Amino acid sequence: MHFLGSEKNFDSSALAQADYVIINTNAVSHACTEKAKNAAPKSAAIIMTSNNNLPLLRQKLLETIQ
DSSP: OOOOOSGGGOOGGGGTTOSEEEEETTTSOHHHHHHHHHHSOTTSEEEEESSOOHHHHHHHHHHHHO
16 A cells, blocks of 8 residues: 655556555645546546545445445
């Protein structure tokens, strides 16, 4: 698991083998969000969230997996 918090520490190779990419849009810039989406494999599930509600995030993950 990797956390990419800003463009300064963004490493696109960290996403090269990702199955899931979770992006908290309140925590990163639009540019960083787009970089992450473009760096992830086409087969990766992109999950966008705008809050820190872990039960809601868990629900989104489960919906994506099923």
